Amino acid sequence: MGLFSRVKDLLQANIMDMVNKAEDPEKMLNLYVDRATEEVRNFQIQVNRAVADKIQLEERIAALNKEIAQRTEQATLAVQQGKDDLARTALTLKKQAETSVADYQAQLTDQDKAVEDLQENLRILSEKLEKAKTERNNLVMRQRRAETMKKANEAISGMSTKDPIADMDRMKERVERMEAEAKASRTMVSSGNSMEDQFAELEKSKANTEVEDELAQLKAQFKKEE
Numbered sequence: 001m002g003l004f005s006r007v008k009d010l011l012q013a014n015i016m017d018m019v020n021k022a023e024d025p026e027k028m029l030n031l032y033v034d035r036a037t038e039e040v041r042n043f044q045i046q047v048n049r050a051v052a053d054k055i056q057l058e059e060r061i062a063a064l065n066k067e068i069a070q071r072t073e074q075a076t077l078a079v080q081q082g083k084d085d086l087a088r089t090a091l092t093l094k095k096q097a098e099t100s101v102a103d104y105q106a107q108l109t110d111q112d113k114a115v116e117d118l119q120e121n122l123r124i125l126s127e128k129l130e131k132a133k134t135e136r137n138n139l140v141m142r143q144r145r146a147e148t149m150k151k152a153n154e155a156i157s158g159m160s161t162k163d164p165i166a167d168m169d170r171m172k173e174r175v176e177r178m179e180a181e182a183k184a185s186r187t188m189v190s191s192g193n194s195m196e197d198q199f200a201e202l203e204k205s206k207a208n209t210e211v212e213d214e215l216a217q218l219k220a221q222f223k224k225e226e
Contacts, residue, residue: 025143029136036132040125047118054115057108064101068094 071094078087 026140029139033129033132033136036129040122040129043118043122043125047115047122050111050115050118054108054111057104057111061101061104061108064097064104067097068101071097 071090075087075090075094078084078090
């Protein structure tokens with residue numbers, strides 16, 4: 001029963017206490033449950049042996065009762081044939097068998113009680129083992145959940161320390177600034193092209209004017225010659 005007391009203490013312990021002690025709760029729980037299972041298995045063997053002893057006593061009693069009946073028949077037959085010495089021997093053997101039966105019967109009574117007690121203890125141990133397994137499974141799930149939450153909290157804490165949101169805001173501002181610069185440069189290019197175009201128009205207009213002036217001069221000269 002000592003191992004089951006340890007299992008009970010373990011199952012009643014706070015799971016986080018085990019974590020803080022740098023122990024692996026799942027491995028420890030499995031270890032204790034395995035040991036308890038082995039103890040129940042060994043106890044089952046003891047119960048089986050007790051049952052086997054009981055059956056053996058019952059078989060001996062049955063054999064002795066059969067012998068008693070046989071010796072009674074032998075003694076009766078010997079008396080009928082006038083063989084008193086032979087009848088006396090048969091009755092003596094009968095008496096020994098009856099004595100043995102009484103002794104075995106007393107042992108059988110004690111054995112019945114022992115088997116009954118052992119089976120009841122086995123039932124109790126088996127129930128405790130099943131309860132320990134269920135509790136073990138619950139604690140393992142709690143441990144895994146606690147570890148998951150701990151890792152999640154550490155991850156969130158790490159993110160808070162690095163402040164990724166602030167980094168993203170800075171990147172956003174940088175992108176927006178680059179977009180503004182690109183827009184400004186495009187406006188300058190557009191404005192520059194427009195100015196050049198205007199100068200080109202002026203040059204073109206000037207050339208056209210000169211052509212017209214020269215044409216007018218030629219016409220005037222031609223009229224004078226006529």
